[in-house]
Amino acid sequence: MTPPQAEPAVELRGITKRFPGTLANDSVDLTVSAGEIHALMGENGAGKSTLMSVLYGMERPDAGTIRVDGREVSFAGPAGAMAAGLGMVHQNFKLFDSLTVAENVVYAAEPRRFGLVDRAAARRRVRELAEEHGLAVDPDARVGDLPVGLRQRVEILKLLHRGARTLILDEPTAVLTPAEADALFAVLKSLAAQGRTVILVTHKLREVLEGSDRVTVLRDGRVVARLVTAETTADEIAAAMTGRAVELDRVHAPGTPGDVVLDLTGLATDGVRDLELAVRAGEIVGIAGVAGNGQSELVEALAGLRPVTAGRVALRGRDITHASATERRAHGLAYVPEDRHAVGTAPAASVADNLAMGHHRTSLSSRGLLSPAAVRAHARRLVERFGIKAATEEVPASALSGGNLQKLLIGRELAHEAPLLLVEQPTRGVDIGAVQNIHDQLIAYRDAGHAVLLVSAELSEIRGLADRVLVMYEGRITATYQKDEADERSLGLAMAGGGTAPVEAVD
Ligand SMILES: Nc1ncnc2c1ncn2[C@@H]1O[C@H](COP(=O)(O)OP(=O)(O)OP(=O)(O)O)[C@@H](O)[C@H]1O
Numbered sequence: 001m002t003p004p005q006a007e008p009a010v011e012l013r014g015i016t017k018r019f020p021g022t023l024a025n026d027s028v029d030l031t032v033s034a035g036e037i038h039a040l041m042g043e044n045g046a047g048k049s050t051l052m053s054v055l056y057g058m059e060r061p062d063a064g065t066i067r068v069d070g071r072e073v074s075f076a077g078p079a080g081a082m083a084a085g086l087g088m089v090h091q092n093f094k095l096f097d098s099l100t101v102a103e104n105v106v107y108a109a110e111p112r113r114f115g116l117v118d119r120a121a122a123r124r125r126v127r128e129l130a131e132e133h134g135l136a137v138d139p140d141a142r143v144g145d146l147p148v149g150l151r152q153r154v155e156i157l158k159l160l161h162r163g164a165r166t167l168i169l170d171e172p173t174a175v176l177t178p179a180e181a182d183a184l185f186a187v188l189k190s191l192a193a194q195g196r197t198v199i200l201v202t203h204k205l206r207e208v209l210e211g212s213d214r215v216t217v218l219r220d221g222r223v224v225a226r227l228v229t230a231e232t233t234a235d236e237i238a239a240a241m242t243g244r245a246v247e248l249d250r251v252h253a254p255g256t257p258g259d260v261v262l263d264l265t266g267l268a269t270d271g272v273r274d275l276e277l278a279v280r281a282g283e284i285v286g287i288a289g290v291a292g293n294g295q296s297e298l299v300e301a302l303a304g305l306r307p308v309t310a311g312r313v314a315l316r317g318r319d320i321t322h323a324s325a326t327e328r329r330a331h332g333l334a335y336v337p338e339d340r341h342a343v344g345t346a347p348a349a350s351v352a353d354n355l356a357m358g359h360h361r362t363s364l365s366s367r368g369l370l371s372p373a374a375v376r377a378h379a380r381r382l383v384e385r386f387g388i389k390a391a392t393e394e395v396p397a398s399a400l401s402g403g404n405l406q407k408l409l410i411g412r413e414l415a416h417e418a419p420l421l422l423v424e425q426p427t428r429g430v431d432i433g434a435v436q437n438i439h440d441q442l443i444a445y446r447d448a449g450h451a452v453l454l455v456s457a458e459l460s461e462i463r464g465l466a467d468r469v470l471v472m473y474e475g476r477i478t479a480t481y482q483k484d485e486a487d488e489r490s491l492g493l494a495m496a497g498g499g500t501a502p503v504e505a506v507d
């Protein structure tokens with residue numbers, strides 16, 4: 001006799017969800033067993049976040065059923081999903097920066113004593129949970145002061161405090177350093193070993209291969225593959241996602257540097273000092289470093305969003321140290337910010353209008369007025385070139401999936417053909433096929449004679465694209481490498497603050 005099979009933790013049957021002009025989920029079946037780490041993969045716009053929003057009660061499906069622990073459910077909102085034992089960590093964390101870790105974890109589910117919030121009990125509870133799950137974090141720290149990896153721990157602790165048995169994580173490692181991502185996977189594995197269930201949305205094949213038990217692949221809203229991780233390969237998953245073979249980790253030829261385009265001497269801004277750097281036409285200079293070592297501050301200062309406190313910035317020979325952001329753009333600077341939501345795009349404006357932003361003084365306009373026909377044609381060209389998936393060019397940017405919004409931002413800035421491109425995290429949240437496309441476009445941009453300053457947390461991206469690699473540590477450049485010298489080991493060492501000169505690789 002076979003033992004009775006445990007009920008699946010989550011069972012979705014025939015889930016269909018339509019948005020105007022888009023069938024985001026098309027009769028999707030997904031079964032997630034209790035105690036497994038289940039990866040959900042697919043190209044940008046394949047319907048992953050929509051499916052998770054349906055499961056978590058944030059979107060109502062047009063058809064289909066949801067079972068949690070064998071019981072059919074129908075959620076009017078996330079509160080119902082939480083009560084059924086589901087918990088979701090959103091890409092943009094929903095924590096209160098001014099409250100402490102303990103206050104955030106117990107928020108709206110506080111331990112009480114005589115009707116009052118029992119702070120000592122809250123702190124104790126956080127310590128217990130942290131201890132039990134290997135999620136070390138100081139209960140008294142202010143959340144606003146924590147690095148992103150620790151904030152994510154707080155989000156997970158919050159779900160565990162509420163008794164979540166199934167955790168849904170939508171691209172949890174997109175904003176983490178490799179070390180933080182490894183720590184997260186150690187936690188997820190221990191949660192699964194205790195019988196909790198994890199549903200993980202990610203674009204990173206390595207994570208899926210090392211960290212998951214099974215994989216479901218979506219394409220155009222439908223399930224196209226169900227794979228057992230131990231029996232599959234990166235190539236097989238990539239092919240299922242895209243419907244074709246994908247060449248992973250392509251090697252690019254080096255550039256031919258010309259005149260200096262960006263010249264920094266003794267530059268200082270918040271958390272950055274004594275920076276000397278020249279970026280030439282036809283060259284990509286990559287800045288590697290653990291987040292929080294001054295890279296973002298440097299880029300913001302160059303973009304004109306943060307004051308320069310000492311030193312000089314020259315762009316094509318002109319001093320722009322104290323120029324406004326608009327003046328810099330007019331003098332030949334394009335900028336892809338790290339935060340595509342807050343700085344990069346206007347959510348309520350259409351895809352076409354977002355793509356036209358900053359192009360008012362170009363071929364899209366006559367006498368300062370944008371021509372609607374030119375704006376449409378411009379949008380169509382970029383949608384095609386960058387594979388932006390949108391129902392039409394007229395839908396608001398807020399209707400785009402995360403990765404497609406990123407493609408929009410990159411496309412718009414590259415279209416300026418500016419002599420200098422500042423680009424931060426160009427492929428964050430973008431699927432593997434689109435990563436290759438964006439990399440090819442950056443190389444083509446360089447080869448057309450433009451200068452590129454690239455900041456990325458992805459070492460493989462820096463190593464693949466940059467002609468020179470600089471490491472930033474505690475606000476200074478502590479190491480410089482030519483393209484071929486930048487092996488992963490010595491870069492990793494320099495990023496951790498060890499070694500101030502290129503280290504010989506020992507294999
Ligand atoms: N609120 C909305 N209104 C209109 N269309 C939407 C809305 N939300 C999502 N869509 C569309 O539904 C499709 C699926 O989007 P979804 O966000 O689920 O994709 P995804 O697989 O999570 O992609 P990514 O990897 O880029 O995050 C996309 O074509 C998207 O444009």
Ligand SMILES: [Mg+2]
Pocket residue numbers: 048049050401402403
């Ligand atoms: Mg998504």
